[in-house]
Amino acid sequence: MPVMAIVTLDARGLTKRFGARTAVEEVSFTARQGEVVGLLGPNGAGKTTTIRLLTTVLSPTSGEFSVDGIPSDQPARIRQRVGVLPESAGYPAHQTGTEFLRYHARLFGLPRRDATTVAERLLTEVGLAERAGSRISTYSRGMRQRLGIARALVNDPAVVFLDEPTLGLDPAGQRQVLGIVRDAAQRRGATVILSTHTLPEVEEICSSVLILDRGRILTFGTVSEVTRAVAVSRSGQLRVPIDSVGRAAAALARVAGLTVEVTDERPDVLRITLTGRVESDRGDAGMNEALRAVLAADVPVLSFDVEGARLSDAFLAMTEESQR
Numbered sequence: 001m002p003v004m005a006i007v008t009l010d011a012r013g014l015t016k017r018f019g020a021r022t023a024v025e026e027v028s029f030t031a032r033q034g035e036v037v038g039l040l041g042p043n044g045a046g047k048t049t050t051i052r053l054l055t056t057v058l059s060p061t062s063g064e065f066s067v068d069g070i071p072s073d074q075p076a077r078i079r080q081r082v083g084v085l086p087e088s089a090g091y092p093a094h095q096t097g098t099e100f101l102r103y104h105a106r107l108f109g110l111p112r113r114d115a116t117t118v119a120e121r122l123l124t125e126v127g128l129a130e131r132a133g134s135r136i137s138t139y140s141r142g143m144r145q146r147l148g149i150a151r152a153l154v155n156d157p158a159v160v161f162l163d164e165p166t167l168g169l170d171p172a173g174q175r176q177v178l179g180i181v182r183d184a185a186q187r188r189g190a191t192v193i194l195s196t197h198t199l200p201e202v203e204e205i206c207s208s209v210l211i212l213d214r215g216r217i218l219t220f221g222t223v224s225e226v227t228r229a230v231a232v233s234r235s236g237q238l239r240v241p242i243d244s245v246g247r248a249a250a251a252l253a254r255v256a257g258l259t260v261e262v263t264d265e266r267p268d269v270l271r272i273t274l275t276g277r278v279e280s281d282r283g284d285a286g287m288n289e290a291l292r293a294v295l296a297a298d299v300p301v302l303s304f305d306v307e308g309a310r311l312s313d314a315f316l317a318m319t320e321e322s323q324r
C-alpha cells in the first residue's frame with residue numbers, strides 16, 4: 001500500500017434505525033486506496049446494513065459519508081464509483097456469464113464494444129473464461145460467487161463491497177476468491193470492504209479490521225493492533241527432560257497468573273497458559289517470567305514454543321465481553 005494512499009471511504013457517525021431497532025449506530029471509519037478492510041461481527045451486528053448504507057441502497061437515519069470524495073447527498077454519483085457483491089445475490093439463470101457482465105457494463109454506460117472487452121477481461125480475471133458462454137444456471141456456487149465479484153468490478157470501482165464472498169465455498173474456491181480480492185486491491189488499487197466470519201482469511205488478506213457488535217464499532221485498526229488490544233489468553237509449550245518435569249512444574253507453580261498442565265501423550269511437555277486479563281505486551285513478560293523461573297530452578301530447557309495471539313481469540317474476547 002502506498003504510504004500516502006488517498007482516502008476513498010470516509011464514514012462519519014453513520015446511524016440506521018428500523019423503527020425502534022437500531023441496526024447501525026454512530027459508525028465512523030476511513031479506508032484508503034489499495035486497502036482490504038475486514039468487516040467482522042456476530043450475526044445481526046450490522047455488517048450488511050453498513051454495506052447497504054455505503055452503497056446507497058439504504059439511506060442513513062443520521063450521519064454522512066463520502067466515497068472517492070463524493071458526499072453521501074449525491075447517491076447517483078456514488079453508485080458509479082462502488083461495486084458490490086450483495087449478501088444474497090440473484091443471477092438470471094438463462095443468461096451466459098458474458099451476457100450478464102456485458103449487460104451490467106452497458107448499464108454503467110459503456111459502449112457495446114467496450115462492454116464486451118470488459119466482460120471478457122473480467123471473466124478471465126476471475127477464472128471463468130472457459131465457461132463464459134455457458135448459462136449461469138449451469139454454474140456451481142463458487143463459479144456464481146466469482147461471477148458476482150466480476151460484476152462488482154465491472155465499473156472499475158473505487159470501493160468494492162463484498163458481503164461474505166467465501167460463504168459456502170470449498171477450500172480451493174475460498175483460495176481462488178481471496179486471490180481475486182487481493183488482485184482487486186493490489187493491481188486495481190481499489191479499496192475492498194470484505195465482510196466475513198472466517199477469521200484466518202482476515203488475518204491473511206486484510207490490512208485492517210473493523211469489528212461491529214450490535215450496530216456499534218467495538219474496534220478498528222490493523223490486525224496486529226486489534227489482536228494486541230484485548231485480553232488474549234496465550235499459551236506455550238515447554239519441553240524438559242522427563243525426570244525434570246516435576247521440578248519445572250514446582251517452579252512454575254510459584255509464578256502468578258498462569259496454569260500448567262502435563263498430558264499423558266506428552267509427559268515431557270508442560271503446557272503453560274496465561275490466565276486472566278493479560279495485555280499482549282504483559283503476556284510476553286508473563287512467558288518470560290515463566291521461563292526465568294524454570295531456568296532459576298536449574299531445569300534444562302529442551303524447547304520452548306509460545307503460541308501467538310490470534311485474531312479469533314481477540315474477536316471472541318471482544319464480542320463476548322460486550323454481551324455481558
Ligand SMILES: Nc1ncnc2c1ncn2[C@@H]1O[C@H](COP(=O)(O)OP(=O)(O)OP(=O)(O)O)[C@@H](O)[C@H]1O
Pocket residue numbers: 018021022023041042043044045046047048049050
Ligand atoms: N430491513 C430491515 N428491517 C428491520 N430490521 C432490519 C432490516 N435489515 C436489518 N435489520 C436488523 O438490523 C440488524 C443488523 O442486521 P444486518 O443484516 O446488518 O446484520 P449482519 O451483521 O449482516 O448479520 P449476518 O452476519 O447475520 O449477515 C439486525 O438486528 C436485523 O434484524
Ligand SMILES: [Mg+2]
Pocket residue numbers: 047048049087163
Ligand atoms: Mg449480513
